[in-house]
Amino acid sequence: MxxxxxxxxxxxxxxxxxxxxxxxxxxxxxxxxxxxxxxxxxxxxxxxxxxxxxxxxxxxDAPHTSHELSTDLPRIGMKHFGLKSEDIDIAAAHLMKLGLVEHIEIVEGRTGIRYFFVKDPSGLMVEVVEDNRKL
CATH class of the missing domain: 3.10.180.10 (2,3-Dihydroxybiphenyl 1,2-Dioxygenase, domain 1)
Known part of the structure; x- marks a missing residue:
């Protein structure tokens, strides 16, 4: 439906x-x-x-609390959206090579995924995830 x-x-x-x-x-x-x-x-x-x-x-402009993940997550409302990558290490290297970001820290998440965040040109957070859990 x-x-x-x-x-x-x-x-x-x-x-x-x-x-x-x-x-x-x-x-x-x-x-x-x-x-x-x-x-x-x-x-x-x-x-x-x-x-x-x-x-x-x-x-x-978005409220100041939305500029950082740690202050944005507790605020009620939509937080971000995630884009899946089959190989997050290759994805991170690709985005750094393009000059999108200088450094990416890949996190081993509590939910069993690997992820990192980048900001779009307006400062909106986009999560890139590698999720092999087969949910």
Whole structure:
């Protein structure tokens, strides 16, 4: 009856955000802009999953607590989304080679996965996971 459809993100600028998510295999499939230019929407697709990017002419910054994982997790609301990698070591090396980040610390999670976080151009946290639990 139901299946996952999309995640919506408000971003500061579309160009850098689209380029960032293209690194992870997402491709732009839809664009729309309001007549007054106040709002632009882009849908990026990877497989059956959509990322819906909103870009407002006058964005409102996220609260300071959302800038770090340790202060964001206790706050009620959506935290981040995860992208799966078959080999997290290769994924981390690839992102560092592209200059996306200088250093990545891969964490052995309490739930049995390996993961790390990167921030997109708007500072939104994206988790990259290697999950071999076969859940």
């Amino acid at each position: 139901f299946s996952f459809h999309h995640v919506a993100l408000s971003v500061r600028e579309l160009g850098p955000s689209i380029a960032f998510y293209e690194i992870f295999g997402f491709e732009p499939v839809f664009r729309w802009q309001s007549d007054d230019g106040e709002l632009s929407i882009v849908h990026l697709k990877q497989g059956e999953v959509l990322l819906e990017l909103f870009r407002f002419r006058t964005p409102v």
